[in-house]
Amino acid sequence: MQRAGLLLCATLLIGCGDDSSSEWTVGPATGDGGQDAPSADAAEEESPEASAADASSDAPPQEDAPTEDAPTEDAPDAAGELQGFIGSPCSSAADCKYAEAVCVTNGAVNGLCSLACTTSCPDQDGHPVTSCVEPSQVPEATSLPEGLCVSRCNFGPYPATGCREGYGCVKAARPGDPTTVRWVCLPNKSSDLPACYTELAARGVAFEPTVMKDESPNTHPNLTCHVIDPLYVESPVHGVRLESGGKETKRVLGSCRMVNALVSTADDLKPLDVIAIQHMGTYNCRVIAGTDKLSEHASGDAIDFGGFELAGGAVYTVVDDWIHDDDTPSTAGGKFLYEAAHRWYDQHIWNIILTPEYNSAHDNHFHVDMTDGSHFLGFTSGHYLGPNVYGD
Ligand SMILES: [Zn+2]
Numbered sequence: 511m512q513r514a515g516l517l518l519c520a521t522l523l524i525g526c527g528d529d530s531s532s533e534w535t536v537g538p539a540t541g542d543g544g545q546d547a548p549s550a551d552a553a554e555e556e557s558p559e560a561s562a563a564d565a566s567s568d569a570p571p572q573e574d575a576p577t578e579d580a581p582t583e584d585a586p587d588a589a590g591e592l593q594g595f596i597g598s599p600c601s602s603a604a605d606c607k608y609a610e611a612v613c614v615t616n617g618a619v620n621g622l623c624s625l626a627c628t629t630s631c632p633d634q635d636g637h638p639v640t641s642c643v644e645p646s647q648v649p650e651a652t653s654l655p656e657g658l659c660v661s662r663c664n665f666g667p668y669p670a671t672g673c674r675e676g677y678g679c680v681k682a683a684r685p686g687d688p689t690t691v692r693w694v695c696l697p698n699k700s701s702d703l704p705a706c707y708t709e710l711a712a713r714g715v716a717f718e719p720t721v722m723k724d725e726s727p728n729t730h731p732n733l734t735c736h737v738i739d740p741l742y743v744e745s746p747v748h749g750v751r752l753e754s755g756g757k758e759t760k761r762v763l764g765s766c767r768m769v770n771a772l773v774s775t776a777d778d779l780k781p782l783d784v785i786a787i788q789h790m791g792t793y794n795c796r797v798i799a800g801t802d803k804l805s806e807h808a809s810g811d812a813i814d815f816g817g818f819e820l821a822g823g824a825v826y827t828v829v830d831d832w833i834h835d836d837d838t839p840s841t842a843g844g845k846f847l848y849e850a851a852h853r854w855y856d857q858h859i860w861n862i863i864l865t866p867e868y869n870s871a872h873d874n875h876f877h878v879d880m881t882d883g884s885h886f887l888g889f890t891s892g893h894y895l896g897p898n899v900y901g902d
Contacts, residue, residue: 590667591620591674595637597661597695598623599674608632614658617650618697619676624651624658628685631659638664639718641692643682648696657685663693663703666716666744671701679703681721693719706739706766715773716744718761727796727808735795737810739766743773750776751786753819764792765810767880772813774859775878779818779850786819788827790875799871806862812879818846829874832866851876855887864888 592598593605599620600606600613606623614622625631627642638661645651651658663672663679672679678699684690693703707719722740726733742761745752752759764772776787793810797803806812817827824842831843839845847865854860860878868888877888 592637592667594623595634595661596623596625596631596640596659597638597674608634612651612653612658614648614651614654616652618648619674622648622651622660622697624648624654624660626654627657627659629657629687638662638667638695641682641694642684643692643694643696644685647682647694650697660694660696662718662720663695664716664718665711666718668695669711669714669716672703672711672719673701679719689723691721693721704739704766706770707741710741710766710770710773713748713770713773715747715769717769718742718744720763725795727804730797730802730804733797733802733804733808735804735808737765737793740764740793740810741766741769743769747773748776749780750784751819753786753788754790758786759789762789762792762813763810764813765880768792768811768813771859771878771880774857775854778853778857778859782846783821784818785821787815788817788819788825790814790816806879806881811881812877814875814877816875818850827874828866828872828876832873834866847876851887854878855885858885862886862888
């Protein structure tokens with residue numbers, strides 16, 4: 511039921527995150543899928559799961575959304591800063607184009623469009639997701655004693671630091687809720703980002719760093735799913751779209767190191783005219799079926815690839831185009847898939863690559879992950895290139 515609810519959230523574009531406000535949300539569902547992502551109770555081994563964290567959000571804005579402002583109001587200014595919404599610069603509240611706006615000017619660099627809040631804040635398409643933070647985080651905002659809305663860090667509009675100039679990307683808790691923490695942009699602070707985030711940003715990748723609470727699989731309450739440096743990467747990645755279920759997925763949740771490998775995969779495929787990767791699931795707090803061992807999906811370190819779309823219109827899917835028991839596939843799709851898996855292995859892009867040759871659970875996708883210390887390409891037809899780490 512949880513999963514169905516989340517899919518509904520994605521479909522309706524209502525923010526179902528813990529600090530979203532549905533009436534205001536006109537853009538992407540807020541990115542709190544990390545805590546709300548579904549757990550697969552009875553997944554086959556490494557079978558792909560469409561994660562709610564991959565929620566697509568490309569439906570049109572809702573009719574009742576605040577739309578009185580012309581789109582040009584949101585266009586970046588000369589400094590490349592987004593205008594008119596929470597987190598934007600302002601000289602007075604009139605610059606902040608939403609109800610009950612507050613412009614914090616007392617010490618906030620170039621003004622800060624904000625809003626009073628206690629737990630949640632509105633979001634708007636084209637702007638970073640927002641968060642409600644403790645007033646102590648912005649002492650200049652003396653008129654907002656309960657809490658204030660700020661924008662989360664996002665390396666799409668702000669590729670250098672994730673924030674406007676003069677603002678730092680730091681972790682901040684929701685008022686009265688120290689366990690709900692987000693990476694947000696605050697004035698007069700220095701960024702305090704893990705190295706993996708800054709390295710990913712240096713590669714020119716649009717993403718929102720996030721914070722996830724640990725959770726446990728429903729079936730294994732003794733196990734803990736923990737994601738190191740979680741983030742939402744935005745499609746396209748280096749020009750390659752991310753798709754799931756025939757639609758673009760605007761944001762995909764995963765660990766930073768997994769996303770780094772995903773970017774390298776996009777870089778590998780782009781020269782071959784690949785325009786889209788069809789994926790079938792990333793983060794999912796579950797065990798490998800039939801075992802008591804956490805899947806690499808449970809740490810956000812894995813992704814499943816179902817197929818690849820080329821600029822000329824060809825679509826190569828693992829289920830249809832993989833040629834079994836053949837080291838020299840002669841079809842275009844078979845050759846493409848075979849060579850892709852081997853390149854990623856040879857280039858150490860992924861530490862584990864499971865193909866249809868590994869077992870029947872992978873007949874329709876490549877499972878690729880970042881298992882520490884592994885260098886494994888899963889073939890069983892005489893092509894083992896490493897230990898069978900899953901003890902299949
Ligand atoms: Zn998988």
